[in-house]
Amino acid sequence: MSRHHHRQGGSGPRMLTESERARLEEFVPDINYSARYSDSKYEYRHVMLPKAMLDMIPNDYKDSNGVLKILKEEEWRGLGITQSLGWEHYEVHAPEPHILLFKRPKNYGQPGH
Template identity: 85%
Template sequence: MSRSHAARSQRPRLLTETERERLDEFIPEINYSARYSDSKNEYRHVMLPKAMLDYIPSDYKDSTGLLKILMEDEWRGLGITQSLGWEHYEIHAPEPHILLFKRPKNYGQK
């Protein structure tokens, strides 16, 4: 299920302090896949604890309850930590707690 940043506003919707505090207990349980790549991009997926989805604000979700494509400030606000250059580009719909990320291959190398 591919989703577009065009469906999002131009400015990120940051979490309030209270919203962030509700998510803090889940941060140690976030899992990161190894990186994998094709000829163009590097990829990884991030697995949020399933219970964490219940505490993510509803305006981060679409009408079906799946997470929207998140801007960098938004996914970092959820507690996801990655190096620079990663773009959230898709949700794995059968498992909505899995967020898919990509960045150009050899990002940051000159």
């Protein structure tokens, strides 16, 4: 799997315009969330966007190959992805660019962690 790194610099998230958000809304009910799985440090899940939705996402959310960049939380939430707190978009599997990989610390949100 190729890894894409976080965008460098202090630029904030690129939020969707109203018209961009409106074009994506019809796809939101069809976003598919995997069951969670974990290792000793993190829990993981993948989020599968409808392939047609990927075409509607603005190009500046993608790299030169049309693969989604690593999105900041405000950006992926703006696309209509809904998850509890603590999830980080950390990788995109380039052969299947509609699948976003997320992780968060295994004990996230528990007292003392």
